[in-house]
Amino acid sequence: MEESLNVLTEEKRTPKRCVNLDWLEVHAREPITAPRNADYYRSQGWVVHEREYGTRVYREMFVLEGTDGESLLEVRRNPASQGLHGIHDPNECHIRLVNRTCYFEGIAGTFLKFLTANGYEDIRISRVDVCLDFVKFDKGDDPQAFVRRYIRHKYAKINQGRISSHGDDTWTGQEWNSLSWGSKTSAIGTKLYNKTMELHDTKTDSYKKPYIRQAWQICGLVDDWQRCTKDGELVNVWRVEFSIRSAVKGWVPIEIDGNEKNYQSIKNNLDCYDGRDRLLVMFASLANHYFHFKKYKQGKRKDRCKDKILFDFSGVQLTYKLAPKDPVAGSGTSYQERWRQLLNKLQAYQATHSRLEIHKACQVLIDAISEDEVRNDLVSPWSNEELRTMRELMAVRTRDKSLDYEAAMKIVKNLLGITDRTIKEF
Numbered sequence: 500m501e502e503s504l505n506v507l508t509e510e511k512r513t514p515k516r517c518v519n520l521d522w523l524e525v526h527a528r529e530p531i532t533a534p535r536n537a538d539y540y541r542s543q544g545w546v547v548h549e550r551e552y553g554t555r556v557y558r559e560m561f562v563l564e565g566t567d568g569e570s571l572l573e574v575r576r577n578p579a580s581q582g583l584h585g586i587h588d589p590n591e592c593h594i595r596l597v598n599r600t601c602y603f604e605g606i607a608g609t610f611l612k613f614l615t616a617n618g619y620e621d622i623r624i625s626r627v628d629v630c631l632d633f634v635k636f637d638k639g640d641d642p643q644a645f646v647r648r649y650i651r652h653k654y655a656k657i658n659q660g661r662i663s664s665h666g667d668d669t670w671t672g673q674e675w676n677s678l679s680w681g682s683k684t685s686a687i688g689t690k691l692y693n694k695t696m697e698l699h700d701t702k703t704d705s706y707k708k709p710y711i712r713q714a715w716q717i718c719g720l721v722d723d724w725q726r727c728t729k730d731g732e733l734v735n736v737w738r739v740e741f742s743i744r745s746a747v748k749g750w751v752p753i754e755i756d757g758n759e760k761n762y763q764s765i766k767n768n769l770d771c772y773d774g775r776d777r778l779l780v781m782f783a784s785l786a787n788h789y790f791h792f793k794k795y796k797q798g799k800r801k802d803r804c805k806d807k808i809l810f811d812f813s814g815v816q817l818t819y820k821l822a823p824k825d826p827v828a829g830s831g832t833s834y835q836e837r838w839r840q841l842l843n844k845l846q847a848y849q850a851t852h853s854r855l856e857i858h859k860a861c862q863v864l865i866d867a868i869s870e871d872e873v874r875n876d877l878v879s880p881w882s883n884e885e886l887r888t889m890r891e892l893m894a895v896r897t898r899d900k901s902l903d904y905e906a907a908m909k910i911v912k913n914l915l916g917i918t919d920r921t922i923k924e925f
Contacts, residue, residue, distance in 0.1 A: 515819040517718040518779045519602055520772060521740060522628035523610065524595035527619040529576065531590045535617060536576065537561045555579070557593070569829055570597045572613075593625060599829075602710050604821040608773035623748040624767055629782050630740040632694060632711075634720055636809040642737040645809070646675045646691065649792070654807050656680060657791040658754045659689055674898070680789070686751055687743050689789045694738040695727050710828040718819045724828075741785045743767060753788050775818035783812040842868050891915060 529535040536559060537549045546564035553560050557575040565571035573595045578587035594614070600606060614622055635641060648654065650664070650673075659680035666675035677692035698708060709724070716724035721734050728734060745751035751767040771781055792807040821827065842865060849861035891911045895902065902910070 515718045515817045516775075516779055517632040517714055517720060518775050518782055518818055519630055519632075519714060520596075520606065520628065520778065521598065521601055521630045522595075522626055522742070523601055523607065523772070524593060524625045524627070525610075525614070525769075526591070526593055526623050526625045527614060528588070528590045528621045529592055530618045530620075533618070534576070534590075535574070535592070535619070540574075553577070553579070556587075562597070565600075567826070567829070569599060571600050572596050572610075592619075594619070598708065599710050599827060602714060602827050605774050607769045607771075611769045611773075621748075622769070624743070624745065624769065626742065626744050627767070627772060628740055628742045629772070629778055629785065630738050631779075631782055631810075632715060632718075632720065632736050632738050634734060634736055637811040638808055640809060642691070643674070643693070643735065646678060649678070650675055652795055654792040655795045655801055655804070657793065657801070658789055659685065659687075661685075665692075686745050687741055687753065687785065687789060689785075690738075690740045690742070691790075692738055692740075693735055695734065695736045698727070713828040714819065717821070739786070739790055741782065741789060743785075753785075775820065779812075779816060779818050783810070786810055786812075 533539070537547045540547050540561075540563060547561050548564065548570070549559075549561040554575055556579060558577040558579050560573065560575045562570045562573050574592065575594075576592035578585065578589065578591055580586045581589045581591075596606065596610060603609065611622075633642075636645065645654075649656075656662075661680065661682050663679045664675055665677040666673055676696050677690070679688065679690040679692075681688040694711070698711065712721065712724035712727060715721045715727070715734075715736055720729070720736055721727050722729045726733075727736065743751050745767055747764070747767075749766060749768045750764040752762045752764050754762050765784060770777075772778055790809065792809065793801055793804040794807050796804050845861050845865050845868075849858055849865070852858065852861075891914060895907045895910050895914075899907075
């Protein structure tokens with residue numbers, strides 16, 4: 500009894516790991532006598548969105564829609580190069596979960612059931628990304644400060660010596676928001692980056708992913724998932740991500756002690772990723788090999804330098820679970836498209852009717868929909884001005900940790916020439 504109470508107490512103290520899939524794609528073979536094309540899925544009751552053109556490798560590409568009206572998975576089939584002198588068999592295909600679907604509970608197992616039920620064979624993972632989101636490393640290290648010290652060679656990484664970095668060079672100094680290790684041909688790539696910053700970049704599709712911010716709130720990283728804040732303060736959530744590509748069915752090779760010629764293989768099939776508990780086991784295994792750092796000391800052999808501990812996977816480990824009452828947030832795209840289609844139809848209907856009462860009724864609906872769209876747009880809850888202000892605020896507070904919100908905002912206002920008119924807090 501006492502032991503059970505201790506476990507419960509430990510679970511309350513232990514934070515929930517925000518571990519997820521971010522990409523899952525398989526190479527498979529469809530039944531040679533029954534092509535799994537768009538018409539096949541329509542005959543099975545699926546809503547299918549077929550693209551007019553394919554890809555460089557496949558002639559056909561279409562997306563299956565889920566019961567919630569959101570895109571579920573993407574199918575690419577009918578290889579362009581096949582036959583006697585081709586490089587692909589005619590029944591080869593690639594099937595990929597769309598990004599939102601990757602965040603479903605137990606999605607790898609559901610994906611395998613879908614593939615099996617539809618007769619796919621020789622299923623091999625083509626690419627899978629496993630990620631962990633966090634605000635601080637387990638020992639309290641700030642990720643931004645760690646990156647800064649790593650760039651100054653305070654630490655050295657074991658395995659994957661090739662490195663790429665992204666950041667900003669300002670008059671007051673450089674700030675790095677992304678580091679990646681491994682070459683394009685590596686079986687495993689490693690990346691550490693500021694996910695909050697990426698999600699706020701309106702130049703990419705990343706800002707269309709409210710389901711990621713939803714996961715942050717469930718895990719307690721933020722308390723307002725729409726604005727990425729906690730207690731009114733903007734939260735910089737960082738991500739470590741491993742991208743696995745393997746040409747070997749069911750296995751992936753990993754380096755040992757930084758020697759590409761010395762490696763071992765670990766399992767790499769859909770069962771390995773079925774559920775967040777298994778995801779965390781896979782992440783921890785990869786982190787042990789590919790997110791392993793040493794405290795650099797000149798003149799001392801790397802293997803004799805002390806480890807820099809960032810993640811501690813000993814003891815009780817908890818992952819977050821999505822309950823039935825917590826459906827994955829929509830991408831926002833389908834919602835917007837549907838309302839804009841209705842808006843366009845109303846405007847067209849209004850333009851073709853001269854009766855005053857019809858014109859007025861249409862205008863009331865047009866105004867109401869337009870107003871709701873501006874107010875409820877969860878995809879991009881900030882205006883361009885607010886986004887610009889937020890980025891500057893992040894940069895100012897990163898450079899000077901002693902500044903509170905008000906002091907940093909004064910600097911940003913002077914920098915951007917913003918007046919004292921009301922600005923939404925973030």
